[in-house]
Amino acid sequence: AETKRIAIIAGDGIGPEVVAEAVKVLRKTEELFGVKLETESGLFGGIAIDERGTPLPEDTLEMCKRADAVLLGAVGGPKWDNNPKELRPETGLLGIRKALGLFSNIRPAVVFDCLKEASTLKPEVLEGTDLIVVRELTGGIYFGDKYREQRNGVEHAVDTCVYNVNEVERIVRQAFEIARTRRKKLASVDKANVLETSRLWRETVVRVAADYPDVELEHVLVDNCAMQLLRRPASFDVIVTENMFGDILSDEAAMLTGSIGMLSSASLGEGSFGLYEPVHGSAPDIAGQGIANPIATILSVALMFKLSFGWHEAGDVIENAVKSVLDAGHRTADIAVDKSKAIGTSAMGDLIVAAMKR
Ligand code: NAD
Ligand code: IPM
Ligand code: MN
Numbered sequence: 001a002e003t004k005r006i007a008i009i010a011g012d013g014i015g016p017e018v019v020a021e022a023v024k025v026l027r028k029t030e031e032l033f034g035v036k037l038e039t040e041s042g043l044f045g046g047i048a049i050d051e052r053g054t055p056l057p058e059d060t061l062e063m064c065k066r067a068d069a070v071l072l073g074a075v076g077g078p079k080w081d082n083n084p085k086e087l088r089p090e091t092g093l094l095g096i097r098k099a100l101g102l103f104s105n106i107r108p109a110v111v112f113d114c115l116k117e118a119s120t121l122k123p124e125v126l127e128g129t130d131l132i133v134v135r136e137l138t139g140g141i142y143f144g145d146k147y148r149e150q151r152n153g154v155e156h157a158v159d160t161c162v163y164n165v166n167e168v169e170r171i172v173r174q175a176f177e178i179a180r181t182r183r184k185k186l187a188s189v190d191k192a193n194v195l196e197t198s199r200l201w202r203e204t205v206v207r208v209a210a211d212y213p214d215v216e217l218e219h220v221l222v223d224n225c226a227m228q229l230l231r232r233p234a235s236f237d238v239i240v241t242e243n244m245f246g247d248i249l250s251d252e253a254a255m256l257t258g259s260i261g262m263l264s265s266a267s268l269g270e271g272s273f274g275l276y277e278p279v280h281g282s283a284p285d286i287a288g289q290g291i292a293n294p295i296a297t298i299l300s301v302a303l304m305f306k307l308s309f310g311w312h313e314a315g316d317v318i319e320n321a322v323k324s325v326l327d328a329g330h331r332t333a334d335i336a337v338d339k340s341k342a343i344g345t346s347a348m349g350d351l352i353v354a355a356m357k358r
Contacts, residue, residue: 001034001035001036002035002036003035003036003037003038004035004036004037004038004068004069004309005037005038005039005040005066005067005068006026006037006038006039006040006067006068006069006070006071006304007039007040007041007042007063007064007066007067007069007070007071008023008039008040008041008042008070008071009041009042009043009044009045009060009064009070009071009072009073009096010041010044010072010073011044011045011046011047011072011073011074011075011076011089011282012045012046012047012073012074012075012076012077012089012282012287013074013076013077013281013282013283013284013287014073014074014282014283014286014287014292014345015045015072015073015074015075015282016073017073017287017288017290017292017294017345018073018074018278018292018293018294018296018297018345019071019072019073019297020345020346020349021294021297021298021345021346021348021349021352022071022294022297022298022300022301022349023039023071024349024350024353025298025301025318025349025352025353025356026039026301028353028356029305029314029317029318029356032314032317032356032357032358033311033313033314033358035311035314040063040066040067042057042059042060042063042064043057043060044056044057044060044072044075044092044096045074045075045076045089045092045093045282046075046076046077046079046080046089046282048060048089048092049080049083049087049088049089053087054086054087054092055075055087055088055089055090055091055092055093055095056091056092056095056096056099061096061099064096064100064275065100067273068272068273068308068309069273069274069275069276069304069308069309070096070100070274070275070276071276071277071297071300071301071304072096072275072276072277073277073278073282073297074277074278074280074281074282074283075089075090075092075093075281075282076088076089076090076281076282076284077089077282077284077287078284085146089282094142094143096275097137097138097267097275098138098143100267100269100273100275101138101269101270102137102138102267102268102269102274102275103136103137103138103139103167103170103171103268103269104134104135104136104137104170104171104174104267104268104269105134105135105136105137105246105265105266105267105268106132106133106134106135106178106265106266106267106268106303106307107132107133107134107135107246107250107253107263107264107265107279108130108131108132108133108263108264108303109129109130109131109132109133109250109253109254109256109257109263110129110130110131110257111126111127111128111129111130111233111256111257111258112257112258112262112323112326114326114327114329115257115258115262115326115335116258117337118258118259118331118335118336118337119255119256119257119258120255121230121233121255121256125230125231125232125233125234126233126234126256127234128234129233129234129236129256129257130234130237131233131236131237131238131239131253132178132182132237132238132239133239133241133246133249133250133253134171134174134175134178134238134239134240134241134246135241135242135243135245135246135247135250136163136167136168136171136240136241136242136243136246137243137246137267138167138243139162139163139164139167139242139243140161140162140163140197140242140243140244141159141160141161141243141244142243142244143162143243144159144160144161144162145158145159145160146158146159146160161195161197161244162197163197163200163201163242165200165204168200168201168204168205169204169208171240172188172201172204172205172208172240173208173211174268175188175238175240176208176209176211176212176215178238179212179215179237179238180212180214180215182237182238183237184214184215184216184237185215185216185218185236185237185238186212186215186216186217186218186237186238186239186240187217187218187219187220187225187236187237187238187239187240188201188202188205188217188218188219188220188239188240188241189219189220189221189222189225189239189240189241189245189249190202190219190221190222190241190242190245191221191222191223191245192219192221193221197242198242201242202219205217205219205240222241222245222249225239225241225245225249226248226249226252229249229252229253229256230252233253233256250263250265250279251279254279254280258334258335259293259334259335260279260280260296260334261278261280261292261293261294261295261296261332261334261335262293262295262296262299262335263278263279263280263296264276264278264279264296264297264298264299264300264302264303265277265278265279265300265303266300266303266304266307266308268307272307272308272309272310273308274303274304274307274308276300276301276303276304276308277297277300278296278297278300279296280296290344290345290346291332291333291342291344291345292332292334292345293332293333293334293335293345293348294332294345294348294349294352295322295332295348295352298318298322298349298352299318299319299322301318302314302315302316302318302319303315305318313358317356317357317358318352318356320355320357321352321353321355321356321357322352322355324355325348325351325352325355328351330343330347330348330351331343332344332345332348
């Protein structure tokens with residue numbers, strides 16, 4: 001049987017809860033398609049700090065490098081928030097993205113028709129919304145020099161935002177390529193009226209655009225984009241932007257779909273290898289209660305099948321199963337209009353697995 005190796009790093013909070021449901025989907029895929037998905041698990045994040053004294057143990061990284069793809073839950077929590085930088089879960093997350101060369105983070109925000117009522121926005125505004133945020137993932141202010149120092153006896157904190165032209169060009173090209181496979185519209189988001197990195201960004205986009213005359217390009221300043229996303233979400237197709245803007249805009253875009261619990265992501269480098277994780281975090285406020293929405297993680301598996309394995313049919317089977325379960329009216333609390341009828345994490349996972357059909 002065709003075999004793929006998947007490294008699983010469930011992490012903290014609701015990470016293990018949602019990953020458990022995604023693993024059920026892996027097993028069902030084996031059954032339906034006669035493929036073999038070898039899984040291996042490793043410690044990552046806060047739990048790795050507790051058990052191994054580091055958020056990203058060497059053997060976990062080695063396990064990921066051996067794999068064809070990585071499935072990640074989420075990391076972080078109040079227990080580790082006041083730790084020094086090298087002992088914070090989030091440092092492990094940035095570390096794994098960098099170490100695996102995953103510079104491109106793809107975050108689709110698709111509004112399911114039956115969930116239009118679940119959003120805080122008016123249903124008619126959401127009609128037809130289907131966009132992808134392409135977020136640069138290994139540069140910018142996340143990875144520039146950071147330090148504290150006293151200047152004339154006053155405490156200073158410094159974060160540096162750095163991009164080189166090659167880092168900008170590779171992500172921008174990828175976004176143009178993705179736009180080409182869709183509605184051929186690209187919005188490049190920057191703060192070119194203020195930031196030097198954004199001026200390099202825009203210059204690069206303009207230069208690369210010459211190779212993509214078939215793609216309609218708009219430049220949008222990030223503050224305006226945050227507003228336009230709520231005003232005219234359906235008009236966006238592909239949005240490409242730098243690391244921190246993409247982080248913020250993708251959480252905003254999540255709310256178009258009804259909940260951050262719906263948003264999947266793929267992190268890619270040059271080859272087919274990828275890391276797949278929900279856009280949301282470890283949700284300490286609901287962890288341990290069995291009520292988290294597993295759909296973001298399950299849809300991340302569909303992305304894995306399509307983008308890393310080229311298994312389009314298997315990816316479609318998952319997406320169709322999610323759609324049919326939602327169409328049948330099943331809801332976790334985050335997307336339920338009537339919260340008293342909400343079902344839990346594992347019930348939602350089981351329903352989706354039961355709905356998976358070739
Ligand atoms: P969060 O995404 O964890 O939670 C924000 C809100 O959304 C919370 O009210 C939470 O209950 C809700 N939510 C999130 N996922 C949900 C789901 N699947 N189903 C239902 N509700 C859901 O963001 P936060 O609270 O700002 O961060 C919590 C911790 O997670 C922090 O330590 C942060 O650093 C970390 N974090 C990790 C990742 C990651 O691992 N990729 C991403 C974001 C945040
Ligand atoms: C995300 C998260 C991370 C980020 C944090 C936890 C480091 O918010 O994956 O969106 O900012 O990239
Ligand atoms: Mn984020």
